[in-house]
Each structure stands twice: as C-alpha cells, then as structure tokens.
Amino acid sequence: MADLAIETDALTKRYGNEYAVRELDLEIDPGTVYGFLGPNGAGKTTTMRMLTTLTKPTSGSARVAGHSIAERDAVTPHIGYLPEEPPIYDELTGREQLEYVAGLRDLPREESGARIERLLERFDLTGDADKRIEAYSKGMRQKVGVIQAVLHEPAVAFLDEPTSGLDPRAARTMRETIADLADREMTIFLSTHILPVVDELGDRIGVLHDGRLVAEGTPTELKRRAETGEEGSLEDAFLAVTDEGEYAEPEEAV
Numbered sequence: 001m002a003d004l005a006i007e008t009d010a011l012t013k014r015y016g017n018e019y020a021v022r023e024l025d026l027e028i029d030p031g032t033v034y035g036f037l038g039p040n041g042a043g044k045t046t047t048m049r050m051l052t053t054l055t056k057p058t059s060g061s062a063r064v065a066g067h068s069i070a071e072r073d074a075v076t077p078h079i080g081y082l083p084e085e086p087p088i089y090d091e092l093t094g095r096e097q098l099e100y101v102a103g104l105r106d107l108p109r110e111e112s113g114a115r116i117e118r119l120l121e122r123f124d125l126t127g128d129a130d131k132r133i134e135a136y137s138k139g140m141r142q143k144v145g146v147i148q149a150v151l152h153e154p155a156v157a158f159l160d161e162p163t164s165g166l167d168p169r170a171a172r173t174m175r176e177t178i179a180d181l182a183d184r185e186m187t188i189f190l191s192t193h194i195l196p197v198v199d200e201l202g203d204r205i206g207v208l209h210d211g212r213l214v215a216e217g218t219p220t221e222l223k224r225r226a227e228t229g230e231e232g233s234l235e236d237a238f239l240a241v242t243d244e245g246e247y248a249e250p251e252e253a254v
C-alpha cells in the first residue's frame, strides 16, 4: 500500500497548561481532499503549523508525504502552505513574487515560467501581474498566496481558508483549482469555516473541538450523524459535534 499522505500519532501541542491540540490521530490517503473543521480556537492553525514544521509538537509524532515532521528539510520540498496571512512582499509585483518563490523552490525556469503564466491566467491576474503587490486587494493577495503554495506541485498542500476574501467568481475558480489538483493526486488539507466548500470538495472531513478530533467521516456520514436517521446539513452536524459537553468520547468516529 502507498504511504499515507498525512499520518499523526497522538500529536499534541500545549501552550503552558493549555492544550491547543490534544492527542490527534489522523490517517489521510494520498489524493484526498481533507476538510478540517472546527470552531475558532479549536486548534486547526496549530495543527497545520505542526504539520508544515513551523511549530514543534509538545509530544506525539507525524509523517507528511512519508517524512517525519521532525526532519524539516525532508518535509518542506513536498508541501505547500497557504497560511491565514500569505507571506508576500509588498514591494514586488505579483509576477516577481511568484518567480522569487519558484527560485526558492529551485524550479527550472522554463517550467515554472509557463506554470506561473497559466495560474495567473486562471485566477484572472494576468492584467495585474506587473503591478506591485502593495496595490493589490485582499482577494488578489490571496490568489498570489494560493498560487505560490502549489507552484511546485507539492504532494500535500495545506490551505487555510483558501476562499477568504474572494468574490464569488474567484471563489469558484479556487474550488475548481482545488478539485483539479486533487484529480492530479495532490492531497489537500483544507481548513475553512465555509461549510459548503468542504461539503462540495471534501472526500473526508475531520472536526476538531478544543484540540480534539470529535468526528470524522465523509460529508454524507457526518450529515447523517447530525439527525437520527435522516440526513441533516453539514452545518447541523458541525453544530452538533462541537456543542459543549457533546464530545465525551473524542475517539468515537462517525
């Protein structure tokens, strides 16, 4: 069997006496779009920061694209990360920023040049690609952030609220792009509060609450769990499993 794309074993992060992430066990197959849901402060960003090697766990372990997160240099070539605030330089143009990232990733110039143009075009940024990023709107910055996260075609992409700041047309382009990347066997770890996005795109969904995984399954399985017998909405399911006192048995999946 192929390696799992993401595998965590009792992954835990504590800040002082507070647990941000508690004994998280995940097994995510390659090519999966994994929707990672949870209320504010549930531990989603902390989880993504551990899996992208930006924060060290307090205890537990994880492998991403077959490499231990303890080995940063082994993991980073295989991952892309769109954080809440994409790291971009205001003084560069959009195209320069992407060329800069392609250079950091050691991508061959001819190949990366064509890919950059294709992605700029896809996100309707070609006309603004030679303007400095300081003049970009939030949505335009978000587009650059996503393009630079997937430019090197990583095995696993971590996307934190990828549709944030995007107008409906751009949000649709983003969803189509994520679906295309998944079709090409990229694993997408997708954190969002926009439930229809994970409902549409997610192969599996994990719900985090107070640092614990309180539910996991396909969108349909989660919706079925929301009501007894009948299928509810994903929102019903989310509210049910993140209700205080509802998560006495964190390991219980759907």
Ligand SMILES: Nc1ncnc2c1ncn2[C@@H]1O[C@H](COP(=O)(O)OP(=O)(O)OP(=O)(O)O)[C@@H](O)[C@H]1O
Pocket (backbone or CB within 6 Å): 015, 019, 020, 038, 039, 040, 041, 042, 043, 044, 045, 046, 047
């Ligand atoms: N650097 C830090 N120092 C102390 N506590 C932190 C730190 N980073 C996160 N936390 C705490 O860890 C918990 C989880 O935070 P995290 O940002 O991972 O949540 P989240 O699920 O991404 O939330 P949101 O949906 O609001 O972005 C919160 O209680 C937060 O206050």
